[in-house]
Amino acid sequence: MTNNIIPTLLALLPAILWGSYFLIRRDDNFKTYFLVFILACSTIGITLGYQLAYQSLISNYQNFDLIRPIKLYILEYSSFLWTAITITWFASSEEVIKFFITYILDKKNPELIITLQDSLKFGLLAGLAFSFGENVIYFLRSGSFQELGTRSIITMCGHMVWSSFIAYFYGLSKFSKDINIFKKFTGEKVTAKSISKFRKNKIITGILLSSVIHTIYNLMFQINLKNNLNTLISIFIIFFGFIALNIIMDQKYGKLKFIITDKYKGRLDQKIIDTMYEYMGYNYMKKKYEIVFQTASRLLKREPDNNVAKIFQAKSYDKIQSQTK
Amino acid sequence: MAEINIQIINEEKTHTVVINGQLDESTVDEFAEKVYALIETIESNSKVIFDLEGLTYLNSKSLGYTTDFYNKIIAKESKLILAKPQANVKDEFNLIGLDQIIPFTQTLNEAKQM
Numbered sequence: 001m002t003n004n005i006i007p008t009l010l011a012l013l014p015a016i017l018w019g020s021y022f023l024i025r026r027d028d029n030f031k032t033y034f035l036v037f038i039l040a041c042s043t044i045g046i047t048l049g050y051q052l053a054y055q056s057l058i059s060n061y062q063n064f065d066l067i068r069p070i071k072l073y074i075l076e077y078s079s080f081l082w083t084a085i086t087i088t089w090f091a092s093s094e095e096v097i098k099f100f101i102t103y104i105l106d107k108k109n110p111e112l113i114i115t116l117q118d119s120l121k122f123g124l125l126a127g128l129a130f131s132f133g134e135n136v137i138y139f140l141r142s143g144s145f146q147e148l149g150t151r152s153i154i155t156m157c158g159h160m161v162w163s164s165f166i167a168y169f170y171g172l173s174k175f176s177k178d179i180n181i182f183k184k185f186t187g188e189k190v191t192a193k194s195i196s197k198f199r200k201n202k203i204i205t206g207i208l209l210s211s212v213i214h215t216i217y218n219l220m221f222q223i224n225l226k227n228n229l230n231t232l233i234s235i236f237i238i239f240f241g242f243i244a245l246n247i248i249m250d251q252k253y254g255k256l257k258f259i260i261t262d263k264y265k266g267r268l269d270q271k272i273i274d275t276m277y278e279y280m281g282y283n284y285m286k287k288k289y290e291i292v293f294q295t296a297s298r299l300l301k302r303e304p305d306n307n308v309a310k311i312f313q314a315k316s317y318d319k320i321q322s323q324t325k
Numbered sequence: 326m327a328e329i330n331i332q333i334i335n336e337e338k339t340h341t342v343v344i345n346g347q348l349d350e351s352t353v354d355e356f357a358e359k360v361y362a363l364i365e366t367i368e369s370n371s372k373v374i375f376d377l378e379g380l381t382y383l384n385s386k387s388l389g390y391t392t393d394f395y396n397k398i399i400a401k402e403s404k405l406i407l408a409k410p411q412a413n414v415k416d417e418f419n420l421i422g423l424d425q426i427i428p429f430t431q432t433l434n435e436a437k438q439m
Contacts, residue, residue, distance in 0.1 A: 271382065272413055276420055278385035291421075298420050 007148075011135035014152035015128050018160060022124055022249070032112065033125055040101045040126040044133025047097055083222050084215075091214035094130065096207060098163040101126040102170055114257050116171040117249060123167020124245075127159035134159075154238055158217055161241030162210035168248060169206025173199045175258050178307035182315070185281030185308075213237060252321075253314040258307045268302055280312045289323070292316035328352070330379075331359050338371040339437055345379030348387040357390045364394065369402040374436045378409040388421050395427055404428075408436040 015037075023033055058065040074082045102122040106113045113119045135156070139148045172179060176199045184190040220234040276299050283291045296313035299306060329352035330345040340363055348356055360373075367373065373394070383391075398405045408430045410418065418424050430436040 268416065269413055272416055272420070275383075275385050275388070275417060279388055279421060282385060282389065295421050298422060302416075302420070 007136050007139040010148060011132050011139060011152070014135075014156055015132040018156060019125070019128055022160070022245075023121060033121065036101070036105065036122055036125045037129045039105070040098070040129030041133055043094075043097050043101060043126060043130045044137070047094055047130075048137070050093075080222075084219060087218045087222065088211070088215045091218055092207070092211040095162060095166060095210045095214055098126040098130050098159075099123070099166045099170070099207065099210075101129075102163075102167045106170075106174065113171065113174065116168060116175070116253070119171030119174065120164045120168045120245075120248065123164040123170070124160045126167070127161070127163030128156065130163070131156040131159035154235065157242055158214070158238050161238065161245050162214045164245055165210045165213075165241075166206035169202045169209070173202035173206075175307070176202065178258060178311060181277065181308045182281075182311040185277040186284050187281070213241065251314075252317045253311070258310070273299070273303070273306070277308060277312075280309075280316075284312065284316065287319075289316040289319040293320060329356060331356055333359065333363055338368060339374065340367060340371060341374045341376055341433070343376040343379070347381050348383040350384060350386065353384060353387045353390065356387070360390070360394055361397075364397050364401065367398070367401055367403055371398075371401070371403040372406060372437070372439070373398055373403065374406045374408050374433065376408050376433060377411065377414055380414055381411065383414060383417060388417060388423070391418075391423060391427075392421075395423075404439065406430060406436040406439055408433050 019033070019037070023029075058068075071082060074085065102113075102119060105122060106119070113122065131151070135148060135151050138151060176195055180190045180195045180198060217234050217237050220230040220237075223230050225233075276295060280292045280295050283289075283295070292312055293316040296309045296316065299309040300313060303309060328346045329348060330343075332343040332345075334341040334343065342360060342363070344356070346352065363373065395405045406428050407418065409432065410429060415424075415429065418427070418429070428439060430439065
């Protein structure tokens, strides 16, 4: 028992530090975050569970080992290809399993995710919890403090970045209706079909993006490049992801609160609201972001729950900020 | 297709543009053409009054034109006044902030006396 507690506490420490860095300094929704973290710890169990279940199945019933003939066939050509395939499979399945925590929580309690950042934070916590579980297992196996240290800094950050990317795209998909109205009025062609396509594409993009980055990162440990280039690439992947995550978290657009019910009815006539979208869209395309920001702010005074006006306001605010930097 | 009826009444340095109908994509350019032609002819210290009582709707392009009319009229050291707007039309001007730069009046007489 004591043998398990020490590695758990050691692995928990970096999880707390990373969590504090990304979450506590931004808001105080600690209780929800804690519950998400606890729930997300189960993902390591699910991941290991399916691997062990498969191992147990094929050791007892060898006829069920459908992968072995494929493996032998590929190994005849290239052992690296087989390594790449298995790494891709494990990285992708880990990402999908972590993503399901955000997905299930959102389906059960849609009001928990009302900003893109909420979604992103849930993904971040799922990654953190998964990595925490993985660190405990690795430490129990190897007992290496050096490995635990490296994993706590680099791999843990990686898991947070990858799973928060999926969750961010999931958030974009969740709020696709309002985002697409914004797109329509800023010159993009939008149809009912394209909204549904947008929704699916965002989820697929998120899964692909995080799986590909995760796979490349893991592959870097399987190859030897000159001058330790593989190590540099893996560190660059984490560093770039960390910077991107920080930028997304600091954007006003990511923080804006979406009203997630269709029951809401505005006080202004829809024709006037559409005229305002058109006016803001025109000015947005002309890069007159100050006009857009002010118009959106006035519209929000009259219609505080108008999601599209919030997008116009946040997007123009971010543009103004980037122009003044 | 919306219909628009524009009438311009010139009384010395006061020019009243009476607008009846809707200003949308099909009518706004015709309206703008007439107002630009009027602005060309006005002398300094003139008043251009838009009588909006009969205007039921204006689109975003019309709002953009109104801002441009205002700038051109100011450049001629004259005034633009918007009179008797219906509530929804007033809402549109308020939302884009034009009420902060262009004076609004409840009656034509008020506009003429400004």
